[in-house]
Amino acid sequence: MTEFRRQIKDPEKENQIFQFRARLLLLIVVVFMAVLFFRMAYLQVFQYDQHVSRSERNRTNVEAIPPTRGLIYDRNGRLLADNLPSHSLTLTRELAGDVEEVVGRICSFLEMQADCQATLMERSRHRRRPFEPALLLDQLTEKQIAILAVNRHLLPGVEISAQLLRHYPAGEAVAHALGYVGRISAEDLEELDRRAYSGTHYIGKTGVESHYENLLHGEVGYRRVETNARGRVLRVVESEPPRPGVDLTLHLDSQLQEVAYASLRGRKASLVAIEPSTGGILALVSSPSFDPNVFVGSLDDQAFTDLRNDGNLPLFNRASRGQYAPGSVVKPFMGLAGLEMGVIEPDMTMEDPGYFQLPNDDRLYRNWKRNGHGEVDIRRSIEVSNNTFFYSLAYALGIDRIAPYMREFGFGQQTSLDVLGAREGLVPSREWKRENLEELWYPGQTLSTGIGQGYWLTTPLQLATATAVLANKGEWVRPRLLQSAEGEAAEFPDAQARDPVPVMDPQNWNIIHEAMQEVLHGHEGTARFSGEGAAYRIAGKTGTSQVVSLSREFEQLPPEERPEFMRNHAVFMGFAPADNPQIALAIIVENAKGGGSKIAAPIAREVFDAYLTPERLAELEASDAP
Template sequence: MPKRPGTLKNPEQELRIFRIRALLAALVVIVLTSLLMGRLFYLQVTQHEIYTTRSEKNRVRIEPLPPNRGLIYDRNGTLLAENRPTYNLTLVRERVDDLDETLNLLVELLDVPDEEVEAFQQRSRQRQRPFQPALLMSDLNEEQIANIAVNRYRLPGVEVEAQLLRYYPDAEVMAHALGYVGRINAEELAELDPGRYAGTHFIGKTGIERFYEDELHGQAGLRKVETNARGRVLRELGRVDPVPGENLTLTLDENLQRLAYDLLEGRRGSIVAIAPATGEILAMVSTPGFDSNQFVTGIDFASYRALQEDHDLPLFNRAIRGHYPAGSTIKPFLALGGLVEGVITPDRVINDPGYYQLPNDTRRYRNWLRWGHGRVDLERSLAVSNNTYYYSLAHEMGIDRIHEQMSGFGFGQRVGYDIQGESSGLLPSREWKRARYNQPWYPGETLSAGIGQGYWQVTPLQLAAATATLANRGHWVRPRLALRIGDEPVPRDLPGTLPDIELENDAWWDRVYNGMEKVLTGNEGTARRTGVGLEYRMGGKSGTAQVFSLGQDQRYNADELAERLRDHALFIGFAPIEDPQIAVSVIVENAGGGSTHAAHLARAMTDAWLLEDEAPEAEEIRETLEHDNGRVEGN
């Protein structure tokens, strides 16, 4: 093929093209350099303060310092609630790149049970203030701490913190009186002071722990620390120390509290003991109890379900929320009400044929002794617990005056000062029944109220408070659990205290006391076996509360009934009569007559407080109860 002629080079054209390209390249470099310099100027000059602050925040961190919770002691200085060192796992969501991946890794490292995984994840997502740590797990063991330490580089935002954790040495004995602390939930978090509770993961949930939360908690502090790029603390730059919570001294006596718990061992019931002159609660027990330490770190589902499904209701505080018919324990108060209203006199005598009948009514309201007690005056009516006397008294007083007089002793009201969750019980009236059932009040219901049955419901704390007021000759001192907050004593004159009960004739108190003393020491006293060997003067009153109603011609036979259908045993008492130091109420569910079972427990509590070393042991009392089982002398 013929050769194509070669193309001649044009140096001028090539030079022109080169210059154009070089110019374009220079323009690009100048533009990019300008943009870079402008960006640097913007970041370093215009935005200097913003990025300096961000850099400082990455280098310097503010950490909250939670305060130590105040300790709780009994009246003698015995520690009831302390703080033990422990390790908690916390997470700051803002420092975590992938929350789901981090949680899955933690579940694996900590070997979280399957049933706890959902709760574990929910705690991580619980609403928190920005950069505030969320508590994932408390009381880590050594293996769990080691696993977190080895994998720390994979867990940004996750920390193991050393903190003090609440611990109750006598958890079951004190559970209902002290209450417990638990993790702060979302609702509580929204209401709490963010500054005061910074870094705090626990708050009082029930009982004394909740009522005195403000005093026990204290004030959070903070510290400023310098960290490296990995978030590890290099040094502390500054600190504001937290203010610890106030220590709390209670009126409870740990020995008396334990005795009450031991006396009720194996039974459902409650014992409350009060110092009448001061209102100090010496013992307040509800059985069965539960281990309150489980709730501090978060009780597992299986254990909580077992407590909820337990037929004995260990979580239920019978001392302040249990509603029971007062039974015959109401008779001393009703007798005083009758004297005040002028319905009876101390020497008035009735004839008891074994029953009472309303005018124009064929129904017979039976005395517990079916053939009757014959001639009965006020003192004997208390000693033998005669029902007929109080049927007659109640009918003559009427429900309106009964309600008025019994309100003065605190029935149907919350009587405690610092008792979290107390119930008011129920003192019936015609207005209450109309509002509740839209029915009128019937005369037969007044007779039931006259012996503490029917609609009338009391709590053990109410009974003890009323007994203390009776022992004080009508002077009201509101029951309380706190003796001192820090070094400051809690005053006796508390808000909400009821007015004193004043009688026209002061000798009426003595006549009621005489009748109550004969309950324990008289030849016919319903609790005369309990009163054998008394070294002090004690007034008491037994009571038997029906769990279900009997027909008019039916007779009660405990052996034919299921255990939970048997009568409740009640007893109230105070001693010494001339200078009362203790007032006690006892309720033992389904134990039968109060003249045996409950009376022995009240005597044991009184002996322990007044005689100390001479008081019998709980085991001896239980043996006596087994020996006297079924020997009921009255209701």
């Protein structure tokens, strides 16, 4: 019986099994404890620095401190671009929880438009790195600030912060010269140095603001702050202040700029004035214009669409990007070319029957005065703007000599040093037509070129530059806007010195200058009414730039009775005082109700008078200047 029980239950064997299992379990426990011990030792000893750093990052955050944007002044120390305090609304997505719900509450509290939520959601994504606040709204009113403050507990991750926003005191008058700053877009983020622009919400978009962005922006600072579990700042651990942007001084004369803008009277027109001795741009105006301040704030899509679709193109910079046939204002340059190349002599005359005819050609190339001007020489042909004389001169010169000589004055080239987006214009040539139109050059096209028509295109900036070179008697100074940065004279490493316009006889400059003075002070001058009563002598030339070829029906109508798109452009270029040029300018008025003598020349006189005040003239007379 005992043996039977032993077969069913063996205490000795069970005891052995139990002891084996207990030892195995103890071994497993010891192994696990050893693993935990070594893991703890590894984390506490070998990875101590790494985990301390991670713990510190959970407790502290690094916040970017945006730099103050540099100011912009005119040549007289008047502020053109300022920074004014404003309140903005920002959102940190990581602290907001349900971002869409928070944004919806903001729109509801502020009673904003229906598309508010989609717009703010898009803006909330415009940031450089995690935990960086994204700008939702700027220029908050006191009422909006109060509403958001009362409902702050319902808006996690949302902060109201004070910042400096760009402001342009002169508004529309300087818009195309200065440009403007705007909100950093998704496209901008792809090109920007994200670290350099941490905490910055605006960037220069056009004009000086864009061209000198690297100087104006400054360098970002930072501060390391300790936060609680909700992300609230408890204390500042350390900080490095930002370096503000560089203050710039421009050659612009803001008072002259405003006078020039007002003188255009809202017409589609442009004006550029240059100081011949330095190349400094005194005024750069495009009309109609726009208020650059609206781009600094939260410009809604409809307002931008209205500006963009405006038929008068207020956003288009006509002064540097508009390209027009120069018309008769090229005649002084043509006259100089003829004198220099020996094609004409100063006292050589010709009889003008009212037209010019090419050999073996029945077509008549007519003077603007149907019956002609009678006997004309180079001086009188410029004074009365005789076409026949310059048809003859152009034919004698030929396009192969005209084109390269006009490039000596900067036509067909981009010569400005810091005018953003300036276009090159076009001086037509035989090679250009063959390469671009795959056509031969015809003699009749040379005649059109001789009076500034045909394929010839120039910008107001380019024409003003050529006028300044003419005023300097061939000495080149490339136009520029920047005068100094932080009080130090601006340097342009790429400002290669151009050779002066070559002349065989320096007296030829005087002949052209004297003829241009007769345009405004001679008894037959096309702009003589604009020169009356001036306390100084003006040298200038009027022009009419043909827009379309008119049928006989419309050609006989006075300009004011033609449809607007059929009216010619009014052009003027000139400098003053004629014996000591202080200002050279070019004006183009699109689709004007009259030519350069009626429309553009009076504008030039207003600008000359504004710049050459009696006080300034007295200073010039008292100086040692020739």
